[in-house]
Amino acid sequence: MSISKRIEKIQAQLRRKKINAILITQPHNRRYLSGYSAADHDIGESSGVLLIPARKPPLLLTDFRFQIQAEHEVGDMDVILYPKGLLTLLKKLLPDLGITSLAFESHYTLHSAAEKLQSMADKLSITLIPMDGMVEKMRLIKDEDEIEKIRRSVLLNEKVFQKIYKTIKPGQTEIDIALAIESTMRRKGAEAPSFETITATGKRSALPHAVPGAVKVKKNKPLMIDMGLILDGYCSDMTRTFVPVQASKKYLKIHRLVRKAQLAATREIRAGISAAAVDKVARTIISDAGYGKHFGHALGHGVGLAVHEDPRLSSQNRKHLKAGMIVTIEPGIYLPDWGGVRLENMAVVREDGCEVLNKDTTWLDI
Amino acid sequence: MSISKRIEKIQAQLRRKKINAILITQPHNRRYLSGYSAADHDIGESSGVLLIPARKPPLLLTDFRFQIQAEHEVGDMDVILYPKGLLTLLKKLLPDLGITSLAFESHYTLHSAAEKLQSMADKLSITLIPMDGMVEKMRLIKDEDEIEKIRRSVLLNEKVFQKIYKTIKPGQTEIDIALAIESTMRRKGAEAPSFETITATGKRSALPHAVPGAVKVKKNKPLMIDMGLILDGYCSDMTRTFVPVQASKKYLKIHRLVRKAQLAATREIRAGISAAAVDKVARTIISDAGYGKHFGHALGHGVGLAVHEDPRLSSQNRKHLKAGMIVTIEPGIYLPDWGGVRLENMAVVREDGCEVLNKDTTWLDI
Numbered sequence: 001m002s003i004s005k006r007i008e009k010i011q012a013q014l015r016r017k018k019i020n021a022i023l024i025t026q027p028h029n030r031r032y033l034s035g036y037s038a039a040d041h042d043i044g045e046s047s048g049v050l051l052i053p054a055r056k057p058p059l060l061l062t063d064f065r066f067q068i069q070a071e072h073e074v075g076d077m078d079v080i081l082y083p084k085g086l087l088t089l090l091k092k093l094l095p096d097l098g099i100t101s102l103a104f105e106s107h108y109t110l111h112s113a114a115e116k117l118q119s120m121a122d123k124l125s126i127t128l129i130p131m132d133g134m135v136e137k138m139r140l141i142k143d144e145d146e147i148e149k150i151r152r153s154v155l156l157n158e159k160v161f162q163k164i165y166k167t168i169k170p171g172q173t174e175i176d177i178a179l180a181i182e183s184t185m186r187r188k189g190a191e192a193p194s195f196e197t198i199t200a201t202g203k204r205s206a207l208p209h210a211v212p213g214a215v216k217v218k219k220n221k222p223l224m225i226d227m228g229l230i231l232d233g234y235c236s237d238m239t240r241t242f243v244p245v246q247a248s249k250k251y252l253k254i255h256r257l258v259r260k261a262q263l264a265a266t267r268e269i270r271a272g273i274s275a276a277a278v279d280k281v282a283r284t285i286i287s288d289a290g291y292g293k294h295f296g297h298a299l300g301h302g303v304g305l306a307v308h309e310d311p312r313l314s315s316q317n318r319k320h321l322k323a324g325m326i327v328t329i330e331p332g333i334y335l336p337d338w339g340g341v342r343l344e345n346m347a348v349v350r351e352d353g354c355e356v357l358n359k360d361t362t363w364l365d366i
Numbered sequence: 367m368s369i370s371k372r373i374e375k376i377q378a379q380l381r382r383k384k385i386n387a388i389l390i391t392q393p394h395n396r397r398y399l400s401g402y403s404a405a406d407h408d409i410g411e412s413s414g415v416l417l418i419p420a421r422k423p424p425l426l427l428t429d430f431r432f433q434i435q436a437e438h439e440v441g442d443m444d445v446i447l448y449p450k451g452l453l454t455l456l457k458k459l460l461p462d463l464g465i466t467s468l469a470f471e472s473h474y475t476l477h478s479a480a481e482k483l484q485s486m487a488d489k490l491s492i493t494l495i496p497m498d499g500m501v502e503k504m505r506l507i508k509d510e511d512e513i514e515k516i517r518r519s520v521l522l523n524e525k526v527f528q529k530i531y532k533t534i535k536p537g538q539t540e541i542d543i544a545l546a547i548e549s550t551m552r553r554k555g556a557e558a559p560s561f562e563t564i565t566a567t568g569k570r571s572a573l574p575h576a577v578p579g580a581v582k583v584k585k586n587k588p589l590m591i592d593m594g595l596i597l598d599g600y601c602s603d604m605t606r607t608f609v610p611v612q613a614s615k616k617y618l619k620i621h622r623l624v625r626k627a628q629l630a631a632t633r634e635i636r637a638g639i640s641a642a643a644v645d646k647v648a649r650t651i652i653s654d655a656g657y658g659k660h661f662g663h664a665l666g667h668g669v670g671l672a673v674h675e676d677p678r679l680s681s682q683n684r685k686h687l688k689a690g691m692i693v694t695i696e697p698g699i700y701l702p703d704w705g706g707v708r709l710e711n712m713a714v715v716r717e718d719g720c721e722v723l724n725k726d727t728t729w730l731d732i
Contacts, residue, residue, distance in 0.1 A: 041561075043409045044473065044474075045674075064662075065575050066575070104477075106476070106477045106478040106481070107410065107476055107477075107478040108410075108476070109476065109477045110472070110473055110474070110475065110476065110477065111470075111472045111473075111475045111476065111477050111479075111480040111496060112472040112473040112496065112498055113477075114477040114480075115472070115496070130477060130478065130481070132478055175552055175553065179548075179549045179552060179553075182545075183545045183549065186541055186545060187541065187545075195407075209431050209432070296430075308411075
């Protein structure tokens with residue numbers, strides 16, 4: 001779907017809700033609806049906002065630091081600078097455009113910023129409407145262009161993994177490996193890692209939020225690598241767990257169980273099934289083997305412009321999957337004082353099944 | 367100042383304002399008042415909040431993923447988990463603690479989150495008070511312990527710079543150099559870079575927000591490196607500009623002018639002078655030489671737990687500097703189609719002058 005089609009859909013929704021315009025502040029939503037790829041260093045330091053009137057062309061509002069990038073990326077869209085700040089510009093622009101009701105993204109606007117917006121709106125007799133998730137809902141379903149971009153992101157991520165995997169030796173530290181991964185991502189053309197790379201060895205692989213440390217990889221201890229990158233805006237996310245030289249019987253048993261749960265869940269995924277039902281398939285296999293309480297997180301999550309987005313594949317999510325959603329499938333077993341195994345692939349939900357985007361099979365079926 | 371002293375100061379302010387408690391959500395403020403060092407991946411994905419009652423000990427509220435880290439870092443402070451989310455916990459905790467008025471950080475709370483907090487508060491007859499900058503105001507003045515931490519952050523950053531500086535050769539790309547810097551930071555014990563390292567060569571050094579690209583360093587073109595790291599929570603920030611092999615006369619002229627502006631501003635800094643007056647000293651030197659419109663940003667900014675914080679050394683900031691503030695001094699001249707020179711040091715404001723924290727002199731006085 002082209003950006004102009006996406007804008008048309010938002011405009012149609014605004015007209016249905018009888019709202020004159022919406023202010024898009026969330027950076028992924030802003031990129032989705034304009035092509036403008038700047039990130040916000042911080043929610044308090046915006047790189048710009050997109051103003052979409054219901055019946056006029058959208059405008060990208062930003063400051064002089066981003067002018068060249070914005071004009072280059074947004075194509076035909078007009079770029080307007082706010083040398084004296086966004087509010088000063090809006091004060092003039094909104095009345096000029098005849099806007100008397102304005103929606104804003106409640107889930108990506110600071111309370112303090114909303115208060116300033118409200119007092120400006122009061123003075124101009126503009127009705128402010130907090131809105132939540134309108135663009136995220138559109139982003140849930142990926143079209144084939146987006147799926148192709150995510151596929152390329154997954155494949156590049158695997159290429160990086162395979163390159164580094166060959167160089168891993170006992171004695172290297174978690175930090176060494178994480179840095180090698182992130183440098184290789186950048187050298188191979190990724191915009192950035194999609195999250196801070198996790199490399200966790202030995203017992204530390206049982207920590208769901210391990211940060212790479214100066215800890216050495218051992219030949220007979222599990223090593224978990226959870227990595228992803230951003231390519232052309234779209235994220236990948238993959239986990240592999242393996243033992244550098246010699247895996248114990250216990251390791252093999254747990255690894256095979258996690259893989260079995262992953263395969264079973266993958267076979268269930270299709271349009272129409274509930275997210276909770278997919279989670280349950282994997283969870284039942286792990287629970288039946290006696291490790292239920294050691295699988296302490298949801299089975300998966302959506303991936304797109306954001307590395308964590310809806311739908312969550314969790315026991316709480318009764319919603320049904322739809323064709324075009326992209327999810328991770330990442331069961332895990334974490335034993336304190338021993339270590340953990342997590343295996344993560346990504347798949348596109350299709351009408352009658354799913355398409356696994358990963359081609360890498362390193363240590364999957366051992 | 368110990369953490370308990372900081373908490374006492376906040377509690378005294380709460381009592382003066384007749385507020386029962388404050389909820390601290392901003393991650394640097396949370397760390398400043400508890401020692402808990404987790405970052406928030408995103409403002410929508412909090413790693414915990416600090417509840418400070420006016421007359422009872424503070425509590426750190428978080429979820430099970432961060433329990434071990436939180437308990438390890440906060441010392442005597444109680445850690446309470448919220449398995450069903452923060453709001454569910456607060457619903458019970460606030461009445462238990464007898465809290466009928468609660469402040470929250472308006473500048474680090476999403477509008478959507480504030481709305482949920484408000485509807486909970488309404489049900490419990492609790493008055494919610496948006497608060498802005500209470501902790502930031504305390505953080506403005508650094509005590510000697512903090513200054514020592516920042517000094518060590520600056521010196522480690524210089525060590526990384528000096529190591530990489532020796533290896534720079536024409537033909538390397540901006541990305542190569544940026545990656546080498548960031549890996550070396552991590553290997554030498556930094557928590558992380560304090561911002562994305564800027565390496566900009568040739569004409570690209572005239573872009574204030576250059577992102578490192580696959581562009582090769584040339585022997586006779588300027589190379590600007592702006593880098594900083596986080597050590598023990600505290601940030602450093604330094605810029606050096608130089609020419610790898612052979613500098614032109616024009617380069618030397620501009621470089622010396624920028625350095626002259628930096629030295630003059632440094633000589634002015636002391637407690638009691640206005641931020642605008644310091645900016646003016648540097649700006650006048652650059653303007654008098656005919657480059658005024660090519661120095662398009664403020665002279666400097668505060669540094670501490672955040673890499674950009676108050677005070678801003680800008681022509682707009684009429685406030686007076688105080689002893690214990692830490693600022694950058696970073697004049698620059700940017701000529702489109704030629705390149706730029708920026709030189710940045712950090713200094714502590716003292717009663718009768720300032721203490722420059724940088725010891726590195728690479729290419730400063732050429």
